[in-house]
Amino acid sequence: MKNRQYKIFQSILQNNGLSLQELMDNYDVSKRTIYYDINEINYEIKEYGKIENLNRKFIYLGDERIYAKYKIKSDISSDVEYRHRYIIEKIFTDTFSTIDEISEDLLVSKGTIFNDIKEIKDYLHLENIDLVFNKKYQLKADELIIRDAYINYMYLDQDLISYVDPRILEVNRRADLHLTDYSISLLSKFVIFTDNRIKSGNKLKETSLYDDAKNFYYYNILENVMDYDDEDELKYLAAFVASMTKLKSDKLNSNIKKFVNELIHNFEKYAAVVIQNKDDFSKDITRHLSSSYYRLKFKFPIYNGSLKEIKKDYSYLMDLVKISVKNTNSAVFSEMRESEIGFLAMYFGARVESFSKRENRVVIVCPNGRVISKMLESQLYNYLPTINIVGVVSIHELDEMSAQFDYIISTIPLEKYNNVILVKPVLTPHNISILYEKLLNINSVIDEDSINQIIDIVKDYAEIKDEEKLKKALLEMLIYKNEAIRKADNKIMLSQVLDENRIRKIKKVSDWKEAINIGSEILLKEASIEKSYVEDMIESIEKVGPYVVISDGIAMPHAKYKYNVSKVDISILIIEEAVDMEGKDIDTFIILANLDNNDHIQMLSVLTDILNDKKSMEILKTADYKKVNKMIKGYED
Structure with a gap:
């Protein structure tokens, strides 16, 4: 590359694009010369990407490793997340050379790299992986833990599209798996990684979880193409391939629908809410779980870029969904990872917490071609399952779109359009965080x-x-x-609502109706509810049965809001001699007065934590207010 061409290339990268006029002025050359230089540059960098003229700007589109290749200083080299991913990739694939070479590649000092490695070491330790140095950097942990960690890192790899392993293409063709380009890239990158682990003697040990993978119709094809001599590795790979597919069966669909019905029922019970349009809601969750069934069955991880925000801002919702999942009878779904719980929490949040006042419609604009567009679409559905994508178009097609949309998600700047969310082809944590805030209307109060x-x-x-x-x-x-x-x-805190007068313990009652009446006395006295609300609670149980029983021996009577509740309130009645409620023995009645705005949900998330802890329940059943209040505050802190 000639000196002027290198400078043009450098300036385009460092300025995130320049117009033709800017390039002509900066280098005092003609329009024809600029186009000639751009063609020469593109020929030189064709293995990494190309410069294209988009929206009257010359912009580089391609692999970010080009900065290191041509020693061009950029924001990337100062991006801690990028450096960490780069170093982690080197360590996990056993291609880490020397500190000197890494610092030269990333255009930062050796001290910066040493600090990065220390931070990576601390982070890996949290994932139960030790990073040790013995002539070279090595990972020490159970092999499955190491592979799980690598799977998570793959989802953030900006160079993912460059991985296309011919063996994966062959399996996809012969088995007719219909893998997406995104899945092909993920699988390709992963088999290259596992090949390296196997050659280094880092093999799997306990693999009974993947025994069912031997029954997949493509197992023999995989065995033939991959030429593995280790059945454990083959089962594991077959299971991972299944997690990327949409294999279906009547039994599988039946299992998913059964789980979804249980899940919704449990959530309504624990959160004391009624999900509106339940059939449509059930279909949405069923569709999401159908595409992730084998990922859950074989316990493969999935990166959830919204998890941190959900746990911080909506921890109570996470708790309620978590307990709702745990108390289903599904062997596959009841032990979900936290990242998967986060996706479900977004579904429920959209229904009961009004994350979004209206559904945001988005259109994806990507000039890199169909492959990148489809990869971006797959990621968006992964990280934002409630997203409504109304189109995937080129820049030229955008003006002609007939469908209405609220936001444009684009991999390049689109200066003449409003509401553009700029992202990388492989979404970064920052991209996901911005999408989360914009599309779910979190933090949108300041203009x-x-x-x-x-x-x-x-x-x-x-x-x-x-x-x-x-x-x-x-x-x-x-x-x-x-x-x-x-x-x-x-925020309605349980410790603030449940004062000394709202928790009582008595010897016995004649029946469950008397228990509800006694438990409601304080709520009536404080004018939190009207007498008709008590009658509604009793009538609902008589009609529907003991739906208010939320755990062994525990009932939470409540009724649909009919303007007979003035504020969210709660009282607890403990009975020494359990009473029969429609075939269930109950000794703890939690009377809930709830409005129609779901303000009580945060309070109930703490309560469900208490109900699912044996020692906490022992304290609650003493009805000793001081002990109970101290215990509750421990949960709220």
């Missing part, structure tokens, strides 16, 4: 116009060194403050 007005005021009285950084800092501060206020306003 940018308000920030600009503040900036204008500041300019009148002070010098601004970096306007963009100041804008970002103000935006983050105000979002955080408003989010804290919102949470404080909505």
Whole structure:
């Protein structure tokens, strides 16, 4: 590459694109010369990507390793997440050379690389993997744990599309698996990794979990193409392939539908809510689980880019979904990973918490071709299962779209359009976080116009060194403050509601109806409910049966809100001699007064944690207010 061409290439990469006029002015050359140089550059870099003229800007589209290849300084080299992924890939694939070479590749100091490795070591330790150095960096852990960790890292690999193993293509063709391009890339990258692990003597030990994979129709094809001499490895790979497919059977569909019905029933019971449009909701979850059944059955991990935010902002919802899943009778689904629980929590949240006031419709715009577009679509459905994608189009097709949309998700800047969410072809954690906030309307209380007005005021009285950084800092501060206020306003704490008068213990009652009446006395006295609400609770149980029994010996009577509840409230009645409720022996009655806005859900998440802990239940059944209150606050902290 000639010196001028290198400088043009460097400036395009460092500025995230430049217009033809800018290039002509910067290098004092003609339009014809610029186009000639771009063609020469593209020929030189064809293994990595190409420069294209999009929206009147020359933009590089392709593999990010090009920065290291041509020693071009960029934001990537200063991106901690990128460096960590780069180093982790080297360590996991046993291709880590020397600190000097890695620092040269990433264009940072050796001290920075040493710090990165220390942080990676600490992070891996949290995943029960030890990173040790003995002539070279090595991973010490159970082989399945190491492979699970690598699967998670694969989902963030920006170079994923470059992996196409001919063996996977052959299996896909001969077995007619209809694998997506995204799945082919994931599987290709993974078999290259496992090949390396096997050659290094790092084989699997306990593989009985994957025994059923031997029955898949493509097992013999896989055995023939992969030429593995280890049955354990072959079973494991066959199971992983299944996790990428949409294999279906009547039995499988029946199992999923049964689980979904149990799940919804449990959630309604524990959260004391009624899911609206239950049939449609059931179909949505069934569709999601159908595509992930074998991933769950064989316990393969899935990266959930929204998990951190869900756990932070909606921990109570996670708890309720988790307990609802756990108390199903499904061998496959009842032991879900936390990342999978997070996806389900998004479904339930969209129904009961109004994550989104309306469904956001998105269109995907990707100039890199159909493969990248489909990869992006697959990831979006993985990370945001409730997303509504109305089209996958090229830039030229965008103007002609007839379908209405709210956001454009694009891999390149689209300056003439509003509501564009810019992402990488393989979504980064930052991309996923932004999508989560935008599409689920989390943290959307501050508008940018308000920030600009503040900036204008500041300019009148002070010098601004970096306007963009100041804008970002103000935006983050105000979002955080408003989010804290919102949470404080909505959060109903069990310890605040359950005072000394709302927990009682008595010897016995004549029947369960008397128990509900006695338990409701304090709520009536405090005018939290009207007498008709008590009658509704009793009538519901008489009609439907003991649906309010949420665990052995524990009932949570409640009724549908009919303007006969003035505020969320709760009382607990413990009976020494259990009473029969429609065939169930009950000694603990939790009377719940709930409005129609689901404000009680956070309170119930703490309560379900208590009900599922034996020692906590022993404390609750003493009805000793001081002990009970201390125990509850322990859960709320």
